[in-house]
Ligand SMILES: NC(=O)C1=CN([C@@H]2O[C@H](COP(=O)(O)OP(=O)(O)OC[C@H]3O[C@@H](n4cnc5c(N)ncnc54)[C@H](OP(=O)(O)O)[C@@H]3O)[C@@H](O)[C@H]2O)C=CC1
């Protein structure tokens with residue numbers, strides 16, 4: 001097991017491990033086994049969602065892991081079909097029941113779902129559930145600057161986290177600046193680039209050779225040096241360990257800039273533009 005991970009202090013005073021574990025599209029026993037081995041490897045931040053259909057498996061893995069509950073940061077997400085206030089409250093209660101927990105550490109609105117037009121209502125529900133103690137930290141996912149400003153104006157509560165698509169082909173330079181200005185921690189989904197991983201790009205492969213690490217480790221180290229919290233998914237224990245083992249080397253400022261330079265306007269993995277993409 002690696003040394004304990006560094007943590008970030010969020011704008012609500014709670015902490016978030018510097019790397020987390022993604023669980024989509026793991027299901028059932030494969031999910032339980034992957035999360036148990038991830039926790040054993042040292043992951044303490046686990047990312048699930050109602051729409052992944054694996055909250056029960058994640059809850060089972062947490063119980064099997066033997067790690068004290070207080071050491072884990074469990075994230076779940078509200079689906080687009082549950083943005084109306086009462087539906088949002090019911091969805092969070094459903095997640096608690098499925099996970100077998102009495103509190104969710106970080107609850108996000110999964111997508112803003114513009115056609116529903118109720119993400120601000122959903123956000124108010126999460127803020128109220130935080131006051132009740134059922135949710136520790138309130139955050140969002142796939143929010144643009146306008147969505148962030150809207151919920152902030154509405155409630156006076158800044159989301160602690162915005163989980164967005166972020167990898168070398170889509171480095172989100174503008175959104176990271178918005179987060180910096182508002183005091184929001186950036187979490188990176190598909191942090192390795194998933195099926196379009198940039199592992200063969202010369203700037204990544206050459207940095208890996210220079211530092212004696214794998215291309216995946218270079219990409220995750222790039223994430224860390226930008227202050228992002230990556231949540232890589234792997235069903236493979238060896239890769240899970242490798243993805244955590246990124247504290248023992250440092251990329252130069254030039255290497256970081258060159259990887260960010262891989263960004264391109266059409267770099268999104270599947271066209272998930274939050275202003276138009278709908279996921280119920
Ligand atoms: N909020 C949102 O809208 C979204 C959130 N997410 C979250 O983000 C998480 C991570 O994103 P995801 O889309 O899974 O993409 P990732 O960038 O984490 O890539 C996962 C893929 O990379 C492979 N992989 C993992 N580690 C390595 C490695 N070291 N070397 C080579 N290949 C590797 C995995 O295969 P294998 O398992 O075989 O190792 C898997 O195929 C999700 O699991 C989910 O929790 C994802 C999409 C949207």
Ligand SMILES: O=C(O)C(=O)[C@@H](O)[C@H](O)C(=O)CO
Nearest residue numbers: 024049051110189270272279
């Ligand atoms: O994994 C997630 O959180 C998602 O939102 C996914 O459904 C994502 O949209 C995807 O992988 C679609 O192909």
